[in-house]
Amino acid sequence: MPYRIRxxxxxxxxxxxxxxxxxxxxxxxxxxRRDVRYEGIRYIIADYxxxxxxxxxxxxxxxxxxxxxxxxxxxxxxxxxxxxxxDPKNVTYARYYQSLGVSPYCTADFATVxxxxxxxxxxxxxxxxxxxxxxxxxxxxxHA
Numbered sequence: 001m002p003y004r005i006r007x008x009x010x011x012x013x014x015x016x017x018x019x020x021x022x023x024x025x026x027x028x029x030x031x032x033r034r035d036v037r038y039e040g041i042r043y044i045i046a047d048y049x050x051x052x053x054x055x056x057x058x059x060x061x062x063x064x065x066x067x068x069x070x071x072x073x074x075x076x077x078x079x080x081x082x083x084x085x086x087d088p089k090n091v092t093y094a095r096y097y098q099s100l101g102v103s104p105y106c107t108a109d110f111a112t113v114x115x116x117x118x119x120x121x122x123x124x125x126x127x128x129x130x131x132x133x134x135x136x137x138x139x140x141x142x143h144a
Contacts (some may be wrong), residue, residue: 011043016051022061041079043051043120047113048085053093061144066100072106080124082116
């Protein structure tokens with residue numbers, strides 16, 4: 001598997017490496033959600049510093065993923081998600097996903113894990129406006 005999941009005190013650190021397919025991404029998510037600790041987490045750090053998305057991942061896939069995430073909103077409603085990436089394609093995907101405005105999590109992207117951890121420690125949920133459950137977006141993904 002091109003990912004590792006490490007459970008921490010109040011959250012989870014996901015580290016991806018190599019080329020990640022949509023199937024592998026979904027497997028990592030399912031593995032995280034099946035764990036009994038998932039319900040109590042307060043943060044997710046998704047580290048893509050050593051990963052690249054497979055060529056088969058599309059804008060439609062990202063929109064479908066955002067809708068899928070909404071289904072799990074009440075599983076862990078106080079969670080924040082930090083995406084760590086520097087690869088231009090990963091950053092573009094992360095920002096596009098954020099722009100959809102339907103994520104159940106307060107989400108932001110960072111260039112380092114240390115910056116992501118500082119943001120999490122700042123309690124970003126306080127100023128975050130939660131999207132409505134029927135939120136949808138007509139934005140399109142910028143081409144990288």
